C-alpha cells in the first residue's frame with residue numbers, strides 16, 4: 001500500500017526512529033516515503049496510510065507536527081503514531097507525543113491500526129535508549145502486517161438480508 005512516514009525531530013532522535021520504521025515498512029514491501037514535516041505543506045496525495053511522529057513537548061506532540069495535523073482534513077486514512085520521550089518518565093505512564101498524535105488523528109476520523117509507539121531517549125538531546133531502533137523497525141513491520149491483513153479495512157459484518165414482506169400489506173401484482 002502507498003504511505004508515508006512523516007516526522008518532526010529537533011535533535012535527530014525522532015528522525016532515527018522514523019527512519020527505522022520506514023525501513024521496516026519498506027522491507028515488508030510497502031510503497032512508502034519518509035518526510036520531514038518541515039518539507040510538507042499538506043498530506044501528499046493518494047496515500048492509503050500515514051505513520052506520524054514527533055518528540056514530546058510538555059506531554060504533547062511538538063509544535064510543527066501539531067500545526068501540520070491541524071491543517072489535515074482527510075481523507076481519513078489508516079494510521080499509526082509514534083514519538084520520542086524521556087525514557088525515565090515512560091514507566092510512569094506520562095502523556096507523550098505518540099498518544100497526542102493518535103488522539104488528534106482519531107478526532108479527524110483516521111483509523112488507528114496499531115497502538116502508538118513510545119521510544120525512549122536518555123536525555124533531552126538523546127541518545128536513544130538501547131534497543132529503540134530495533135523496536136521501531138519491528139513497529140514498521142507490525143504496521144505493514146496489519147495493512148496486509150484485512151483487519152484494518154474489513155467492512156463491518158454484514159447484516160442479514162431484510163425479510164421480504166409477506167402477506168399483509170403486500171399488494172398482489174397485477
Ligand SMILES: Cc1cc2nc3c(=O)[nH]c(=O)nc-3n(C[C@H](O)[C@H](O)[C@H](O)COP(=O)(O)O)c2cc1C
Pocket residue numbers: 008009010011012013014015054055056057058059060084085086087089096121123124125126
Ligand atoms: C522544551 C522541551 C520540553 C520537553 N518536554 C518533555 C516532556 O514533557 N516529556 C518527555 O518525556 N520529554 C520531554 N522533552 C524531551 C524530549 O522528549 C526530547 O528532547 C526528544 O524526544 C528528543 O527528540 P528529537 O531528538 O527528535 O528532538 C522535552 C524537551 C524539550 C526541549
